[in-house]
Amino acid sequence: xxxxxxxxxxxxxxxxxxxxxxxxxxxxxxxxxxxxxxxxxxxxxxxxxxxxxxxxxxxxxxxxxxxxxxxxxxxxxxxxxxxxxxxxxxxxxxxxxxxxxxxxxxxxxxxxxxxx
Numbered sequence: 001x002x003x004x005x006x007x008x009x010x011x012x013x014x015x016x017x018x019x020x021x022x023x024x025x026x027x028x029x030x031x032x033x034x035x036x037x038x039x040x041x042x043x044x045x046x047x048x049x050x051x052x053x054x055x056x057x058x059x060x061x062x063x064x065x066x067x068x069x070x071x072x073x074x075x076x077x078x079x080x081x082x083x084x085x086x087x088x089x090x091x092x093x094x095x096x097x098x099x100x101x102x103x104x105x106x107x108x109x110x111x112x113x114x115x116x
Contacts, residue, residue: 008032009095013039013088023115033115035095038103041110042087049080 008026011018012035019036026032057070087103094101102108 005029005031006096006098009035009098010092012036013092013095015039015043027116031095031098031100034100034111035091037110037113037115038091038107040113040115041106042084042091042103044110045106046081046084049077053077 008022008029009031012022012032019040022029022032022036053070053073053076056073057067060066060070060073083105087105091103102111
């Protein structure tokens with residue numbers, strides 16, 4: 001891979017703008033598409049953690065005195081976002097080094113996303 005193929009792979013980690021650029025203009029670049037899948041997987045993981053917490057918090061809010069537990073469960077969401085930030089840094093470093101290494105936790109799943 002050339003040095004010019006690093007730019008789209010790194011750009012793939014920018015939500016929406018980078019995703020559209022890679023999807024529309026760099027579909028032949030396997031490294032960029034791979035990192036696009038990893039980036040979308042990371043985004044879905046982070047959004048999913050917030051949605052899961054919101055659903056659990058909403059259910060617990062209907063039970064007397066359980067709303068406090070839902071607030072405490074928000075620490076899990078914060079931990080997921082810290083993990084996501086570390087995974088983002090790892091993904092950017094992998095893109096800069098032209099490595100196709102899956103991100104920890106959800107990377108194997110993300111590499112199977114149906115994006116070609």
